[in-house]
Amino acid sequence: MLDQLPNTLLQQRKTVQLEANQPLFIQGTKPKFLYFLEEGEVQLTRCGQQGETCTLQRIQQGFLAEASLFAEHYHCDAHCSKKSRLSAFPIKAFRQQLGQDGFYEVWIQLLSKEIKRLRNQGQRLALNSASDRIIHCLQTEGENGVLRLQGSIKEWAAELGLSHETLYRTLHRLQKQKQLEIVKQKTATQLKLTMHCPT
Amino acid sequence: MLDQLPNTLLQQRKTVQLEANQPLFIQGTKPKFLYFLEEGEVQLTRCGQQGETCTLQRIQQGFLAEASLFAEHYHCDAHCSKKSRLSAFPIKAFRQQLGQDGFYEVWIQLLSKEIKRLRNQGQRLALNSASDRIIHCLQTEGENGVLRLQGSIKEWAAELGLSHETLYRTLHRLQKQKQLEIVKQKTATQLKLTMHCPT
DNA sequence: GTTTTTGTATGATTTGAATCATATCTTACT
DNA sequence: AGTAAGATATGATTCAAATCATACAAAAAC
Numbered sequence: 001m002l003d004q005l006p007n008t009l010l011q012q013r014k015t016v017q018l019e020a021n022q023p024l025f026i027q028g029t030k031p032k033f034l035y036f037l038e039e040g041e042v043q044l045t046r047c048g049q050q051g052e053t054c055t056l057q058r059i060q061q062g063f064l065a066e067a068s069l070f071a072e073h074y075h076c077d078a079h080c081s082k083k084s085r086l087s088a089f090p091i092k093a094f095r096q097q098l099g100q101d102g103f104y105e106v107w108i109q110l111l112s113k114e115i116k117r118l119r120n121q122g123q124r125l126a127l128n129s130a131s132d133r134i135i136h137c138l139q140t141e142g143e144n145g146v147l148r149l150q151g152s153i154k155e156w157a158a159e160l161g162l163s164h165e166t167l168y169r170t171l172h173r174l175q176k177q178k179q180l181e182i183v184k185q186k187t188a189t190q191l192k193l194t195m196h197c198p199t
Numbered sequence: 200m201l202d203q204l205p206n207t208l209l210q211q212r213k214t215v216q217l218e219a220n221q222p223l224f225i226q227g228t229k230p231k232f233l234y235f236l237e238e239g240e241v242q243l244t245r246c247g248q249q250g251e252t253c254t255l256q257r258i259q260q261g262f263l264a265e266a267s268l269f270a271e272h273y274h275c276d277a278h279c280s281k282k283s284r285l286s287a288f289p290i291k292a293f294r295q296q297l298g299q300d301g302f303y304e305v306w307i308q309l310l311s312k313e314i315k316r317l318r319n320q321g322q323r324l325a326l327n328s329a330s331d332r333i334i335h336c337l338q339t340e341g342e343n344g345v346l347r348l349q350g351s352i353k354e355w356a357a358e359l360g361l362s363h364e365t366l367y368r369t370l371h372r373l374q375k376q377k378q379l380e381i382v383k384q385k386t387a388t389q390l391k392l393t394m395h396c397p398t
Numbered sequence: 399g400t401t402t403t404t405g406t407a408t409g410a411t412t413t414g415a416a417t418c419a420t421a422t423c424t425t426a427c428t
Numbered sequence: 429a430g431t432a433a434g435a436t437a438t439g440a441t442t443c444a445a446a447t448c449a450t451a452c453a454a455a456a457a458c
Contacts, residue, residue, distance in 0.1 A: 104303035118317035125324035
């Protein structure tokens with residue numbers, strides 16, 4: 001992804017190494033850098049009314065909080081959920097670069113992709129059965145109905161807005177019903193949809 | 200909002216008048232125009248697996264399917280849910296205009312705003328109690344805890360991912376518990392949060 | 399290597415939202 | 429004005445997910 005960035009920008013990036021659980025930025029502060037996560041994992045979170053932490057997004061690779069490029073302040077918190085390596089681009093330089101060589105087009109396409117992803121997520125969370133959400137996720141996030149889970153099933157449960165108990169149960173039920181296959185690999189679990197429906 | 204668009208573009212717009220229930224575009228087709236809804240209401244929808252229609256978004260004013268500007272095909276359907284007036288901008292002209300006078304910055308900010316809205320929506324739909332979703336909606340979509348409902352409560356229920364029965368009941372319960380006020384006006388219902396929490 | 403923590407898994411119970419049913423009120427249509 | 433259609437409202441019932449509890453395996457920490 002970074003290969004689409006102009007060299008001028010790449011030269012200005014600073015590499016940031018963070019351990020698990022270290023904070024990256026907090027809600028309300030003014031963005032100075034735009035971060036690109038190279039490896040590891042970052043979570044975007046927010047506090048609920050009772051102080052519970054709500055995870056908005058788990059990211060393994062890519063730009064974080066794209067909207068911060070033109071925002072006066074962050075609208076969520078970010079912390080490393082795993083040891084991570086990031087590239088930090090000065091916001092000012094990044095914004096200047098947008099006007100050069102049609103770089104803005106790259107950025108707009110990236111934002112558009114994020115919008116599509118979020119719309120899918122919204123549609124998914126509006127489904128009220130666990131199996132519907134699982135299947136929808138495989139259909140929209142997976143490639144040809146196959147999805148490699150990033151991280152644990154428990155973390156995936158949070159993303160799907162389900163309790164982990166329900167997710168375990170429903171996954172096994174769907175497997176018994178031959179609606180999907182669960183392939184456990186060393187690194188990660190892989191899910192494959194046993195397709196009936198077209199599309 | 201259109202006042203931020205350059206004149207060159209405004210001159211190229213075509214006005215489109217559509218009656219309620221008329222389709223605007225369908226998923227899979229190639230976008231030729233970028234639509235701005237002036238008045239009325241448009242719904243972005245998608246089909247579920249069993250053919251049920253799922254409403255992704257109800258819009259009363261603003262650009263529709265912003266991602267279509269750089270998309271090969273629409274990723275959802277759109278139809279007028281009320282008699283509507285729209286402005287249609289040729290995609291090609293719009294994209295060319297992005298490079299002029301830093302217009303891309305306006306567009307990026309608009310996309311960023313949409314991303315924030317969608318993130319809020321995702322966070323809201325991940326809440327599993329009806330009252331939590333209602334309160335979260337007032338906090339994030341409302342101004343200072345006050346929200347004027349666009350359309351019927353029934354339509355709002357769909358947006359919140361709740362059955363309309365549950366929404367009616369929960370609204371009245373929250374009112375009894377003095378957590379919010381319901382003000383019925385001629386045109387629309389207005390909801391006001393009886394604040395306890397800071398922020 | 400041992401301990402501790404975290405993820406996986408499943409059973410029992412509770413809870414709250416969906417659903418079905420029905421009634422009234424409002425709005426749109428003719 | 430009169431009728432039809434849709435929104436509002438509430439009760440009864442069902443159902444599925446959350447929660448609580450517990451057990452075991454795997455991974456991390458020491």
